[in-house]
Amino acid sequence: MKIPFVNSFLSLPAMIFLALLSTAAVGGAGSVAAPYEIGTWEGFRPAAITYTFDDNLPNQYTIAVPMFHVAGFKMTLFTVVNSWVGTFTWSQAQTAASYGDEIASHTVTHPVLSGLSPAQQTNELANSQAAINANVTNQSCVTLAYPNCVEGSEAVTAAYYIAARGCSGQLVPSTPANFLNISSFVCGSLGSIQTPAQFNSQADSAATSKAWCVYLIHALEGDNGYSPLPSTTLQASVNYMSTNQNKFWVETFGNVVRYIQERNASSVAETATSNNSITIQVTNNLNNLIYDYPITLRRPVPANWPAVAVSQNNQRVTAKLVTVNSTNYVMFDVVPQRREYRPLEDGSAVWPQQSGADDSGQPELSSEWADGCDLHRLFLDRFGELVADSKQHVGRHFYRRDGGHFPSLPILPSAVVAIALQRFKSEK
Numbered sequence: 407m408k409i410p411f412v413n414s415f416l417s418l419p420a421m422i423f424l425a426l427l428s429t430a431a432v433g434g435a436g437s438v439a440a441p442y443e444i445g446t447w448e449g450f451r452p453a454a455i456t457y458t459f460d461d462n463l464p465n466q467y468t469i470a471v472p473m474f475h476v477a478g479f480k481m482t483l484f485t486v487v488n489s490w491v492g493t494f495t496w497s498q499a500q501t502a503a504s505y506g507d508e509i510a511s512h513t514v515t516h517p518v519l520s521g522l523s524p525a526q527q528t529n530e531l532a533n534s535q536a537a538i539n540a541n542v543t544n545q546s547c548v549t550l551a552y553p554n555c556v557e558g559s560e561a562v563t564a565a566y567y568i569a570a571r572g573c574s575g576q577l578v579p580s581t582p583a584n585f586l587n588i589s590s591f592v593c594g595s596l597g598s599i600q601t602p603a604q605f606n607s608q609a610d611s612a613a614t615s616k617a618w619c620v621y622l623i624h625a626l627e628g629d630n631g632y633s634p635l636p637s638t639t640l641q642a643s644v645n646y647m648s649t650n651q652n653k654f655w656v657e658t659f660g661n662v663v664r665y666i667q668e669r670n671a672s673s674v675a676e677t678a679t680s681n682n683s684i685t686i687q688v689t690n691n692l693n694n695l696i697y698d699y700p701i702t703l704r705r706p707v708p709a710n711w712p713a714v715a716v717s718q719n720n721q722r723v724t725a726k727l728v729t730v731n732s733t734n735y736v737m738f739d740v741v742p743q744r745r746e747y748r749p750l751e752d753g754s755a756v757w758p759q760q761s762g763a764d765d766s767g768q769p770e771l772s773s774e775w776a777d778g779c780d781l782h783r784l785f786l787d788r789f790g791e792l793v794a795d796s797k798q799h800v801g802r803h804f805y806r807r808d809g810g811h812f813p814s815l816p817i818l819p820s821a822v823v824a825i826a827l828q829r830f831k832s833e834k
Contacts, residue, residue, distance in 0.1 A: 436673040436690055444669050445702035446580050446616050450728075450737065451655045453612035454662050455647060456620045457481040458571060458590060460512055460551055464492035465626035467502065469637050475505045477644050482659040484512035484551035484571070487537040492630070496541040508658035509542045510549045511535050511567070519558025527562045535566050548696060549660045551622075552587075560586045568696060569663040571620065577611060578618035581666060588663075590620035594633030597622070602642035609646070613653050618662060664699040667692060672701060672742045684708075688742045700739035707734045716740075 438444055447454045457474070459466045462485045474481050483502060499509045511534040513519070519527050531550065538547040548568045552558065555573035563570050569585040575598055576589040591608060593599040599608060599621065612619035625631030626640065647654050657665075671690035678685040688703070707714060707727065716723040716738045725738035 436671050438672075438674045439676060442674045442676075442686070442703055442705045444672065444674065445704070446669070447618075448655045448657065448665060448700075448702050448739070450702060450704065451653060452614075452616055453609065453654050454618040454665075455609055455612065455654045455656045456618070456659050456662055457623065457656070458484060458551065458620060458659055459623050460484045461486055461516070461624055461631055462494040462499075462512075463625055463629040463631045464494065465629045465637070466623075467494065467498045469626050470623075470640065471498075471502045471505065471507065473637075473641060473644060474507070477648050479644065479647065479656040480506040480508070480658045480661070482508040482510050482549070484510050485534075485538060486512045486514070486516045486553075487534045488514045489516050499538075499542050500544075503542045503545050506658075508549070508660045509538055509545065509547065510551065510660060511538060511547055512551045513553055516553040518554055518556050519552060520556050522558065524559055524562055527558045528565075531558075531562060531566045546696070549663065557587050568667070569659070571622070571659060573622050577608070577615060578620060580616055580618070581670060582618075585663060585667075588620065588659075590622040592633060593621050593623045594625065594635035596633035600635075600639070602639055602646070605639070605643035606646050609643075609654055620659065661699050664697050665701060668697050668699060668701050668742055674703065688740055690742045692743070694743055698741055700741050702737060702739050704728070704735040704737040707736050 443450075445451070457470075457479075459470060459481060462483065466483060470481065471483075483499065485499065503509050511531065513530040514534045514537070515530065517526075517530060519530065522530065535547045550563060550567045550570040552570060552572055557563075557570070557572060563586050567586075569588060571590055572587045573592050574587075574589040575591055578589055582588050591597065591599045593605075599605055605621070608619050608621075611617070621643075623635055623640070625634035626637050627634065647656050668690060671692050672688055673690065674686060674688050676684060676686050688701075690697070714725060714727070714736045716725040716736070718740050723738050723740060725736055728735050728737050
């Protein structure tokens with residue numbers, strides 16, 4: 407693959423690289439070297455929230471899936487593969503999965519697992535997983551919801567799933583005591599969560615205790631299912647999440663489990679530092695085929711670093727500056743134990759908080775060709791306007807150092823200019 411030759415309008419005297427490298431896996435719990443921190447939850451938010459839906463009822467797909475998609479949230483649909491109510495189809499499940507929703511197992515026939523032999527339980531768990539994987543092609547089925555919230559054999563469950571959900575009506579601590587019986591709150595007319603206020607109260611309690619709140623929903627509106635919940639109540643809860651995204655991380659059941667396991671198993675250590683560069687390793691002993699969800703790291707911004715950029719494994723990593731107790735941090739998401747890292751030849755920058763900006767700092771304006779996983783110090787004493795040459799370099803952004811004008815291109819205030827290029831040419 408060739409990277410195009412780009413002429414820069416701004417010379418950069420120096421750049422720094424913070425490359426996230428992969429080494430041999432470490433065993434047991436991870437260790438995080440100071441001054442790095444891993445967020446308890448994604449983005450260092452106070453709480454994780456998961457909406458789970460059981461029994462593949464019609465309105466889950468006609469009402470809830472579009473509702474969450476519009477809000478930009480993801481949910482988990484625990485699916486009974488041979489006991490369909492109404493008009494459920496695998497095509498609906500595939501569409502939901504294309505939005506990022508998790509299609510997970512609720513067994514083949516919805517039996518009480520504790521009343522089955524180990525061989526019968528194996529058939530229920532293995533065959534439901536196989537059916538989902540055969541019909542939903544862009545994800546793997548790795549989690550289970552126990553029918554009627556009755557746990558079966560943990561040994562059988564552990565052979566096929568990384569986690570399973572029950573419904574004991576408790577908040578889940580940041581590290582569950584038992585991943586094979588994670589609690590949830592039953593919602594709807596027969597559950598403990600029936601009103602928007604009750605939804606919000608449990609979410610707020612999770613934020614206070616830095617916990618994980620899992621909601622269990624069955625029927626919506628006129629579905630012929632258990633414990634119906636008005637769609638207006640669900641919409642009100644989703645709206646509350648939308649207006650408090652700095653407080654709540656809404657994600658699928660499986661991805662929250664992945665995050666917890668990766669957070670607890672990962673080690674972070676610096677391997678090289680200089681005035682202009684930092685190299686770190688982020689590793690763990692987990693199976694990369696399953697555990698591939700990014701975890702959030704942060705570290706204080708070194709003194710005299712006016713800008714920072716991060717990339718990993720040929721892809722730019724979103725990074726932003728945040729202020730916590732008067733300390734400026736660079737915060738970014740990375741997937742541990744990735745392979746084939748190389749230094750970043752160019753990348754985007756995030757800038758310190760400007761007057762009038764929100765807590766996350768200035769908007770980040772990205773470049774598309776970041777190699778490796780690198781953090782840059784960019785020395786930008788002078789810069790003009792941001793321009794984009796859409797004809798020759800689609801998605802590439804660069805500056806005129808002299809502030810000269812380009813016809814028909816927008817002029818942005820210098821406070822939000824956050825990208826610089828240097829001249830480079832390389833081949834792979």
